[in-house]
Amino acid sequence: MTELEKYIVATMGVADADVQRIASFFQPITLLKGEYFLKAGRMSERLAFVQEGILREYVVRDEKEVTKWICTKGYFVVDLSAFIFRQPARFNLQALTDVELHVIDAANYKRIGEVLPDWNELEKRFITRCFSALEDRVVMHLSMTAAERYDLVFAQRRELFNQVPLHYLASMLGMTPETLSRLRARPVQ
Amino acid sequence: MTELEKYIVATMGVADADVQRIASFFQPITLLKGEYFLKAGRMSERLAFVQEGILREYVVRDEKEVTKWICTKGYFVVDLSAFIFRQPARFNLQALTDVELHVIDAANYKRIGEVLPDWNELEKRFITRCFSALEDRVVMHLSMTAAERYDLVFAQRRELFNQVPLHYLASMLGMTPETLSRLRARPVQ
DNA sequence: GCGGCTTCTTGACATCGATCAAGAACTCGC
DNA sequence: GCGAGTTCTTGATCGATGTCAAGAAGCCGC
Numbered sequence: 361m362t363e364l365e366k367y368i369v370a371t372m373g374v375a376d377a378d379v380q381r382i383a384s385f386f387q388p389i390t391l392l393k394g395e396y397f398l399k400a401g402r403m404s405e406r407l408a409f410v411q412e413g414i415l416r417e418y419v420v421r422d423e424k425e426v427t428k429w430i431c432t433k434g435y436f437v438v439d440l441s442a443f444i445f446r447q448p449a450r451f452n453l454q455a456l457t458d459v460e461l462h463v464i465d466a467a468n469y470k471r472i473g474e475v476l477p478d479w480n481e482l483e484k485r486f487i488t489r490c491f492s493a494l495e496d497r498v499v500m501h502l503s504m505t506a507a508e509r510y511d512l513v514f515a516q517r518r519e520l521f522n523q524v525p526l527h528y529l530a531s532m533l534g535m536t537p538e539t540l541s542r543l544r545a546r547p548v549q
Numbered sequence: 550m551t552e553l554e555k556y557i558v559a560t561m562g563v564a565d566a567d568v569q570r571i572a573s574f575f576q577p578i579t580l581l582k583g584e585y586f587l588k589a590g591r592m593s594e595r596l597a598f599v600q601e602g603i604l605r606e607y608v609v610r611d612e613k614e615v616t617k618w619i620c621t622k623g624y625f626v627v628d629l630s631a632f633i634f635r636q637p638a639r640f641n642l643q644a645l646t647d648v649e650l651h652v653i654d655a656a657n658y659k660r661i662g663e664v665l666p667d668w669n670e671l672e673k674r675f676i677t678r679c680f681s682a683l684e685d686r687v688v689m690h691l692s693m694t695a696a697e698r699y700d701l702v703f704a705q706r707r708e709l710f711n712q713v714p715l716h717y718l719a720s721m722l723g724m725t726p727e728t729l730s731r732l733r734a735r736p737v738q
Numbered sequence: 739g740c741g742g743c744t745t746c747t748t749g750a751c752a753t754c755g756a757t758c759a760a761g762a763a764c765t766c767g768c
Numbered sequence: 769g770c771g772a773g774t775t776c777t778t779g780a781t782c783g784a785t786g787t788c789a790a791g792a793a794g795c796c797g798c
Contacts, residue, residue, distance in 0.1 A: 422692075426692045428687065428688060428691070440680060440681070445674070450684075484633065484672060492639075494684065494687060501723055502615050502617070502690075502721070503611075503615045505755095531691065536757080538776090539754090545778085727787080727788095728784085730748080733747095
């Protein structure tokens with residue numbers, strides 16, 4: 361069973377027969393380290409599930425890259441707004457390691473609704489969870505110091521800190537690489 | 550035509566007969582300045598449209614109130630996660646002025662789907678727009694200084710700055726009231 | 739219109755975090 | 769295993785923002 365199939369079972373409580381059918385709408389693809397799943401400004405009508413590897417979601421602002429999120433196994437990668445509204449992508453999605461994805465295009469995505477009767481509800485719940493996670497993130501930035509943000513994210517996603525260049529994590533945490541380095545070197549924590 | 554009905558027409562392209570029908574699922578209520586639409590920790594199965602007035606969405610963290618958002622005419626107020634998952638509310642919604650709302654409960658909300666055939670799609674698009682706005686807000690905190698954040702939000706929602714106590718706006722912008730005061734007093738801007 | 743509360747500003751100062759610069763440590767291709 | 773590039777750390781310094789404190793200004797009930 362692929363990670364994707366496990367995910368479907370775990371979060372959607374779908375019958376075994378349907379799991380296979382849904383998973384079959386996805387195509388496996390591989391990206392090499394450095395390649396892009398999505399480039400800002402381009403149209404993209406696809407969404408993918410991360411089977412293996414790490415990607416970085418970033419936007420360019422004043423010639424600087426701002427890393428918005430790091431996606432690992434079990435995440436969906438997509439510019440949701442671009443996917444739903446069929447607009448040019450607003451951000452970039454680049455592989456930080458070789459990556460295995462399961463990709464689905466908008467047409468096949470639509471067909472999931474025909475297989476799963478309550479797909480709309482599941483979809484809504486999924487987006488709501490994403491929304492809620494972002495709410496938490498905003499509150500984090502409104503109320504926590506750099507050290508507190510580091511401690512929180514380190515506790516939640518420790519594995520990132522030995523797999524991803526730290527300057528990307530620093531950007532995702534809203535601080536400079538130097539500050540992140542000094543936080544890591546703190547005496548006690 | 551109420552603000553709510555205008556909103557429905559503007560964003561959903563619904564036939565006139567349906568507009569009335571949908572709007573009829575909502576009940577008008579009034580809150581006095583200081584009263585709560587939602588209290589953190591309590592169950593709440595309702596959502597409201599702001600017809601008139603201003604509310605503040607905040608969470609308490611380390612005994613401090615963190616203002617997450619200020620809602621004015623035309624916004625929906627709801628703890629989305631609590632509403633969708635029927636969980637206790639995570640934040641507070643308090644009236645900053647006397648407020649007129651159109652309220653709908655979960656049961657009536659469900660009935661909208663029976664009136665509007667593509668309600669699921671509209672709902673998804675609405676939540677996606679909210680998600681996208683939050684993405685922008687996270688990027689704002691990752692990449693902008695306090696002065697830049699102030700300038701941006703001031704440009705977008707100037708009317709707030711003479712209607713809402715500034716310490717709430719300062720909190721929403723992720724800075725202290727003193728810093729906000731100094732930014733406002735800057736020579737040129 | 740007075741007293742008391744809240745809000746807003748201002749100043750002095752402390753602290754956090756950014757910047758700049760250098761070098762150490764670690765890839766990775768050859 | 770060598771060299772070039774990247775990543776990471778460390779130090780010195782600077783600027784932005786927070787903290788603390790005081791007072792001014794605005795608002796409201798009586």
